[in-house]
Amino acid sequence: MQRTVDKIIDRYGAEEAELLAVLMDIQAEYNYLPRPALERVSEVMGVSRSRINYMATFFSAFSLEERGKHICTVCMGTACHVRGAPMLVEEFERILEVKAGGTTEDMQFTLETVNCVGACALGPLVIVDGEYHGNQKSAQVSRLVKKVRKADAKEGAA
Numbered sequence: 001m002q003r004t005v006d007k008i009i010d011r012y013g014a015e016e017a018e019l020l021a022v023l024m025d026i027q028a029e030y031n032y033l034p035r036p037a038l039e040r041v042s043e044v045m046g047v048s049r050s051r052i053n054y055m056a057t058f059f060s061a062f063s064l065e066e067r068g069k070h071i072c073t074v075c076m077g078t079a080c081h082v083r084g085a086p087m088l089v090e091e092f093e094r095i096l097e098v099k100a101g102g103t104t105e106d107m108q109f110t111l112e113t114v115n116c117v118g119a120c121a122l123g124p125l126v127i128v129d130g131e132y133h134g135n136q137k138s139a140q141v142s143r144l145v146k147k148v149r150k151a152d153a154k155e156g157a158a
């Protein structure tokens, strides 16, 4: 992990002004911000842990919790909620066998909910690995999960 973090820091330079970019790349690499990685950033860039923690908790794009390879997000904002978002969450929970906010045991999927991402006209909205899927129905949830699993299987076979 140390080598990976050092490479990321080298990419931008060890100036404090580059902290956000460095943290974003670490998040992209691990899907969360591992504690040892943050310690390394602090050591190499000379930025205090409290400053790093502040950044890590201020931006919702960052997670301090280990997350799955794939992130499934269901919008639970009002517009999506009234159009059936709770049923989508239930369907994800059933298929993935994990409660919202949790990660599957095999670390493949994290199921999250969010409050309005500003695309209310598309509601109910599901976001899988950053890709928006609007007007979703429960039956489509299993298709989304299958598609991700199929792509992974293909990737593994390649």
Ligand code: FES
Binding pocket: 075, 076, 077, 078, 079, 080, 081, 115, 116, 117, 118, 119, 120, 121, 123, 125
């Ligand atoms: S309520 Fe879901 S995008 Fe706004």
